[in-house]
Amino acid sequence: MTEVAAKSHRTQAQRREQTRTALLDATIECLVDIGYSRASVQEICARAGVSKGAVQHHFATKAELMAAAVEHLTNRLRGELAASLDGLPGGASGVAAAIDLLWQGYSGTLSTAVTELWVAARTDPELRAAIRPVDRALGRSTLAHLSQVAGDLPKERAEMLFWLTVNLTRGLALDAELGGDPHRRRQLLEEWKRIAVLLYSGSAPGPVQD
Numbered sequence: 001m002t003e004v005a006a007k008s009h010r011t012q013a014q015r016r017e018q019t020r021t022a023l024l025d026a027t028i029e030c031l032v033d034i035g036y037s038r039a040s041v042q043e044i045c046a047r048a049g050v051s052k053g054a055v056q057h058h059f060a061t062k063a064e065l066m067a068a069a070v071e072h073l074t075n076r077l078r079g080e081l082a083a084s085l086d087g088l089p090g091g092a093s094g095v096a097a098a099i100d101l102l103w104q105g106y107s108g109t110l111s112t113a114v115t116e117l118w119v120a121a122r123t124d125p126e127l128r129a130a131i132r133p134v135d136r137a138l139g140r141s142t143l144a145h146l147s148q149v150a151g152d153l154p155k156e157r158a159e160m161l162f163w164l165t166v167n168l169t170r171g172l173a174l175d176a177e178l179g180g181d182p183h184r185r186r187q188l189l190e191e192w193k194r195i196a197v198l199l200y201s202g203s204a205p206g207p208v209q210d
Contacts, residue, residue: 020058022048027069031113036120041065066117067130073110074138081105082145095161095200096193098146102162103169103189105142111173139166153200161196168192 026048030039041062045052059065084101088094114135121128143162147155172185 016057019048019050019054021072022050023055023058023065024069024072027065028073028109028113031066031069031116032109036066036116039066039116061126063124063127063130066127067134070110070113070117070131071134071137073113074134077105077110078138078141081142086145086148092197092200095197099165099169099189099193099196102142102146102165103172106166106169107173107176111170112177115174115177142166157199161199165192165196 023044026044027039029047030044034043041055042052044065045055055065059068081101081104088097088101114131117127117131121131143159146162147158153161168188172188175185176182
């Protein structure tokens, strides 16, 4: 391949990636601003500044586009979360800080976009099948990094702390979406951090065994 041809190929690949990124960013923006039901492909294309036909070169269906957009956002947040978790001290001293980071990661823009999709996915099997692997991948990746903070904590207890935190933060994020009391959310988060440290240190009872 000549230098000119290689440069042209790279430019085409860059343009393709720029178009894809614009579509994904516009999709997230639509989910947050106007919700899933009003986030038409036409509206997404208008916000991305591309033609409707361009979408078909990147995504076969709207469900695929939506799932890719959430994956795009979660990958970015996952990288930020991983870097922050890696910088935490191990042991009990890092547990409360890790919970704060998980709250930041599972709330905000990500929470709004994912909530829109999960509600729609309840009655849309194609959308549910598209976003489920994205959600699971985020959980596995974050748990792996959190395990480093947990240190010698048994695997079962570390996973319990993680999933309790994820489900609590998702519930708090939904409460925020519905206009709940921010002071109450802070209180609940602080109380969970206190309990989590006790669970980590073994001062509180573990999970009930079946």
